[in-house]
Amino acid sequence: MPSTEVRLQKLTRREFRERMDSGELKACIIPVAAIEQHLEHMAMEHDWRSVNVVARAVAEKLSPQVLVAEGLKVGISEHHMSHPGSLTVRPGTFFSVLNDLIRSVVLAGFENVLVLNGHGGNVKPTEGVWDQFLREFKGTNLHFLPYWDVLNQADADELLEGGTQIPWDMPGHAQEWETSIGLARFPENVRTDMWKDQEDQKPSLATAEKGEAFLERIVERISGKFETIISGELQSENPPYFP
Numbered sequence: 437m438p439s440t441e442v443r444l445q446k447l448t449r450r451e452f453r454e455r456m457d458s459g460e461l462k463a464c465i466i467p468v469a470a471i472e473q474h475l476e477h478m479a480m481e482h483d484w485r486s487v488n489v490v491a492r493a494v495a496e497k498l499s500p501q502v503l504v505a506e507g508l509k510v511g512i513s514e515h516h517m518s519h520p521g522s523l524t525v526r527p528g529t530f531f532s533v534l535n536d537l538i539r540s541v542v543l544a545g546f547e548n549v550l551v552l553n554g555h556g557g558n559v560k561p562t563e564g565v566w567d568q569f570l571r572e573f574k575g576t577n578l579h580f581l582p583y584w585d586v587l588n589q590a591d592a593d594e595l596l597e598g599g600t601q602i603p604w605d606m607p608g609h610a611q612e613w614e615t616s617i618g619l620a621r622f623p624e625n626v627r628t629d630m631w632k633d634q635e636d637q638k639p640s641l642a643t644a645e646k647g648e649a650f651l652e653r654i655v656e657r658i659s660g661k662f663e664t665i666i667s668g669e670l671q672s673e674n675p676p677y678f679p
């Protein structure tokens with residue numbers, strides 16, 4: 437257990453105020469994810485659980501400088517809605533709430549904010565509006581990062597057996613890569629008796645060991661990148677204005 441709490445929602449207003457006023461708090465992570473079908477064998481909360489595992493581990497590694505704020509559990513998943521039970525929010529809703537969450541933590545005094553993403557479907561829509569966010573939050577060192585972006589082809593080649601194509605196998609969707617992460621940290625969400633019944637057999641190559649190896653690299657690399665954000669070495673770019 438970390439000696440210092442990293443979850444914003446677990447602090448009282450006094451504890452938050454004292455930590456912010458002391459200069460101890462340097463950065464905030466806002467996780468965003470999805471609740472959507474993950475084939476026949478994984479629970480729908482996978483993206484939310486995995487991004488929180490990463491966010492918490494990074495905050496603990498950089499403790500006491502980083503807090504994890506409450507984020508967006510549900511994401512942009514219209515493309516999964518043919519599978520009943522999947523949840524989705526429309527892009528306008530997603531960005532409206534994300535904008536409000538960023539605004540809240542900026543008002544609280546954070547100068548460095550990382551929106552850490554755990555769902556592929558959020559990526560393209562966010563890239564489309566991100567320069568608007570950078571303009572609106574000019575002065576805040578604001579970043580968006582899908583947590584698998586710190587992995588590369590060499591990692592896939594070394595650790596995956598069923599296929600190593602980016603993005604089809606890593607991150608892919610509920611296949612060897614994601615299933616390994618589930619087995620490593622929340623195995624109760626993986627129904628190993630059901631993965632045999634589906635057409636896609638790649639999930640059966642997943643192991644907890646692979647998941648741990650990926651997570652170790654992810655946490656190490658995001659923490660390193662985040663340190664350069666906190667130090668100011670890595671600054672979000674201010675998009676140009678029309679002359």
Ligand SMILES: [Zn+2]
Pocket residue numbers: 474482483554555609610614
């Ligand atoms: Zn997923």
